[in-house]
Amino acid sequence: MNEALITNKKMSASVRTRIKIPIHTRTSKLKLNAEIVTFSNLCDIGEHLAIIFAPLSDVPYVRVHSECLTGDVFGSERCDCGEQLDEAMTILGEQGGILLYLRQEGRGIGLYNKLDAYHLQISQGLDTFAANQAINFPDDLRNFHVAAEMLQALGISEIALITNNPDKVSQLKKSGIQIHHVLPTGVFVNKTNQSYLRAKIDKHYHTINLGKEV
Numbered sequence: 001m002n003e004a005l006i007t008n009k010k011m012s013a014s015v016r017t018r019i020k021i022p023i024h025t026r027t028s029k030l031k032l033n034a035e036i037v038t039f040s041n042l043c044d045i046g047e048h049l050a051i052i053f054a055p056l057s058d059v060p061y062v063r064v065h066s067e068c069l070t071g072d073v074f075g076s077e078r079c080d081c082g083e084q085l086d087e088a089m090t091i092l093g094e095q096g097g098i099l100l101y102l103r104q105e106g107r108g109i110g111l112y113n114k115l116d117a118y119h120l121q122i123s124q125g126l127d128t129f130a131a132n133q134a135i136n137f138p139d140d141l142r143n144f145h146v147a148a149e150m151l152q153a154l155g156i157s158e159i160a161l162i163t164n165n166p167d168k169v170s171q172l173k174k175s176g177i178q179i180h181h182v183l184p185t186g187v188f189v190n191k192t193n194q195s196y197l198r199a200k201i202d203k204h205y206h207t208i209n210l211g212k213e214v
Helices: 003-008 071-075 081-097 111-124 129-136 143-152 166-174 194-204
Strands: 016-023 031-040 049-053 061-066 096-100 158-162 178-183
Touching: 031 081, 031 143, 049 081, 061 081, 071 081, 071 111, 081 096, 096 143, 096 158, 111 129, 129 194, 143 166, 158 166, 166 178
Parallel strands: 061 096, 061 158, 158 178
Antiparallel strands: 016 031, 031 049, 049 096
């Protein structure tokens, strides 16, 4: 076989390391025993993680969560990311499952660009998608094929997905992951993020029931 063809052939994603770390959620203070898994040969250069909460069923619950430093770490009220992360870890910690933590800050545009978009949202009243477009980015740059690669490296082909984002469902299915059923995330609305949530509903059809808005 041609050596160049062998060199250029992409290797399948595989598990790189596993380490057990006790963790807890910020909200419930639930103490959880988790295993953090890293990967080799993923389709992008992000240092993505899988956090596994035992025991895993044949069709485990999975949350695909894109990194949000402002929400996940600092508790920003401009989004609902931190609350969704805590909710997912609580569900997975109690029932078993996998959190895929993807390094896709700002729907893939990066932290500094996300903060630039925040500035436009605040100063010009743009919604989250219009602000991305104003700084010359698409609505959403994320590619969830990498999440499918991570699951396949873990030997998982069928999941119950925790999400309100139909694009995650669609992309994972196209990448070979069977979705047994979808568990919607909770609704975490406040006076600051309600326009953000409304834009996700109106423009990208997220299944969020805002009810009577704040």
